Amino acid sequence: MEKLKPIRFSPQQLSSCTGNYSHLLGAGGFGTVYKGTFPNGVNVAVKVLRGTSVQCIEAQFMAEVSTIGRTHHVNLVRLIGFCFDICMSALVYEYMEKGSLDGFLFGNKEKLGFEKLREIAVGTAKAIAYLHEECQQMIIHYDIKPGNILLDRNFSPKVADFGLAKLCNRDATHVTMTGGRGTPGYAAPELWMPFPITQKCDVYSYGMLLFEIVGRRRNLQASLSESQHWFPRWVWEKFEKGELEEMMIKCVIEEENRGKTERMIMVALWCVQYRPELRPCMSSVVRMLEEGVEIISPPNPFAHLVAGLPAVDMQQFRYTTEETYTESYTGATTAPMTTPTMRRFEISIAST
Incomplete structure (x- = not known):
């Protein structure tokens, strides 16, 4: 120690080891x-x-x-x-030899293959799960984005930049915030509103990061046609209509990776749900990405942006394991959700 x-x-x-910061x-x-x-x-x-x-x-x-x-x-x-x-x-x-992930997704650095990007996505999810669920005190990062995912010489990811991070007691239902945190485009909606803040804000940011990993493009890109300006919503529309083939062609994803791509998209859609309690915990995200659990079809995470549509509410949120362990979350409960050996991921959604 x-x-x-x-x-x-x-x-x-x-000053000496940096050559006077040169x-x-x-x-x-x-x-x-x-x-x-x-x-x-x-x-x-x-x-x-x-x-x-x-x-x-x-x-x-x-x-x-x-x-x-x-x-x-x-x-x-x-x-x-x-x-x-x-x-x-x-x-x-x-020192992280390859620099940050954003250079490989949006910059002039070499383009990474699908499997390597998927490994980066899984490794990043494991790091956030560790912060939330395995440390003695929960750590909320607050600024998950490609620029804060660093890569070593083997392109293994490491989450960095804890300048906004905060320690939280596990028995606390929410965190007291003073001022906004996070980066626009990745920050969860509740960070900009007077709502309770939990570790689920990191889950939302991770979902936005996952969209950019799948698309190998920025989520907001005004140079594209209007329907594709905001990648997450365009992906939802294609997913809802069963037209992911067009998305795969646009993102140059091989047919052999279709199944894994669809799984990553479904995970991203669950992570960016508008209501924090609908987002899965990060250990569940890891299991979903590693194909250790069935993923049911997510509700529309952007329904709140369309006038006249009913808002999605959660009536029941439970996990069932092979040990028949069941834990239910109702209403606006925001307690951490961790269970062993998850076999099924069951969510009942009702509209208000």
Whole structure:
């Protein structure tokens, strides 16, 4: 355990290993990331935090150290050390050779094959499931998106950037929020409204990420025809009409991958349900992606956008396992849902 503790570095040590911050890897809302090399030849990523005030920087620092600093999972980026000095605050992470997923989905980097993208989707889901269901305290990430999924030299995914993350007690039914969180386009609707916040906001963001992995395009793309501007809704329309063949042609998906693609689409549609309690927990998402459970057809996640259509409400939400264990969720309950050895995924939907 002593070896797993983050190392404290001085500003001089980080300046030296980064060549006076000469190799920029990227920049985001919480800081600038530089490549560094230790004297023993190990490469690292040094994230220098920035903010509008000292208090803001300290809050970002504590959010990352208090969350990622207590995790250990193959699909989470590893925190090596930190610098907390009067002149600077920085975090030192393992170096991810291939960079972020968005460069492979939307940028000029090499295009990844379907099976590799599916592996990335499953690995990312496992990381979020670990944060929600396996840590001593639940960790809500709040900013799941392609830019925060990093890839190592073997293209194995690791969830990164915990600047918005928050620790939660497992017996809490919701999280108290101050101000909006997340990235527009990935953030769940409840993050922008005065509704209870739970770990299901990460499930929604993951669903939006999964759509972009399937389509290998941004969900919102104004250069396409109007019907295809917003990819998730276009996919729903094709799914509802049984016309996924057109989607597969547009996204250049081979016929041999049709079954897995349909499964990924159904998972994404469940994840982006407007009502948080209709979204599955992440351990169930993993089982659905790995074909360990039957997936029933999801309701329209975008019905609330169409005037005159009845809003979907949940009357019963239960899992049945081979041990005949059943757990029901009714109304607006938002407790975490985890069960062993799930064999069937049963959901009864009624319209109000």
